[in-house]
Amino acid sequence: MYVVLGANGRAGGETARALIEHGEAVRVVVRHPGQGEKWTALGAAVVVANIEDTEALADALKGASGAFLLNPPPVRGDPYARTDELGAALADAARRTHLPKAVVLSSIGAQHASGTGVIATLNRFEARLAGVAPAIAFLRSGYFVETWSEVAGTAVSEGLLPTFLEPSQEIPMVSTIDVGRTAAALLREDWTGKRVVELAGPEDWSAGNVASAFAEVLDRPVVPMLVPPEGRAVLLAEEGVPEEVAGALLGMYEGIANGLFTRQDGSEHRRGTISLAAAIERIVATVEPADRCSAPQ
Structure with missing residues (x-):
């Protein structure tokens, strides 16, 4: 039995x-009963628990042969303090239940303790969880291609791809399909000790490449539109992102621009198989019909 947070x-x-x-x-493991219905239909067992609750986590991990652990993206409060609290709860629960194997979602660039904004929380998360299981792998993912779904409506309706990434800067990106497949493979592999596995897509990509993939899928021009640094905090505030969370997110983009979003020497380097075009096509399929209708012809 594998447990998935x-x-x-x-x-x-x-x-x-x-x-x-x-x-x-x-x-x-889900927060609310209604979130488990689709998983029950797929044959999975469902546990309703708050992952910050050590007792509930320990109950969820009982009898597991392995677990996929993660630090959810911050939505409010101090991301660094929250990471420390969650990391401590997960470590305690794993030790109580003698969890034999864990795959912990992290990020490329997590080797840096500072200078990477929200990615630095994962440096702390890794430190909290180091040694909690006889077999532990930190799966350091590239930038999720699916993150571009947040601006897909603008790409579809206006032919513009807003981005905080310099359009020509290639970085490790990967579809979450590949992340899931790799995490599952690691859980099913027989190994002991600590591993750091860094995962990217078939190639490194830039925001410009993403815009081209949208253009290919939509069969019309899409161009990247760099949001200048001085306008980013205002934009996030308008979208309702709390100030502390916004600061951590903007720090990540500063770290990427400064070349800190890089693989670490000595780690395992893997590449997925999902192409950029395939991942973007899946994103476009989720765009609301109203956005599609408003697209320029």
Whole structure:
């Protein structure tokens, strides 16, 4: 039985699906009962728990042969303090239940303790969880291609791709499909000790490449539109992102621009198989019809 946290998120959901497709017994952890219905339909066991609750986490991890653990994206409060609290709760629960194997979602660039904004929380998360299981792998993912879904409506309706990334800067990006498949594969592999596995897509890509993929899928021009640094905080505030969270997110983009979003020497380097065009096509399929109708002709 494998336990998956964050099953209603991008990476956790793909991990649970990949394990189920391999015929494995899966137990997903969700916050609300209604979130478990789709997983029950797929044959997974469902546990309703707050992942910051050590007792509830320990109950969820009992009897597991392995678990997929993660630090959910921050939505409010101090991301660094929250990471420390969650990391401590997860570590305590894993030790109490003698969890034999863990795959922990992290990020490329997590080797840096500072200068990378929200990615630096994962440096702390890794430190909190180091040694909690005889077999532990930190899966450092590239920038999720699916993050571009947040501006897909603008790409479809206006032919513009807003971005905080310099359009020509290529960085490790990867579809969450590949993240889930890799996490599932690691859980199913036989190994002991600590591993750091860094995962990117078939190639490194830039915001310009993403815009070209949107153009290919939509069959019309899409161009990247760099949001200048001085306008980013205002934009995030308008979208309702709390100030502390916005600061951490903007720090990530500063770290990327400064070349800190790079693979670490000595780690395992893997590449997925999902192409950029395939990932963007899946994103476009989720865009609301109203956005499609308003697209320039």
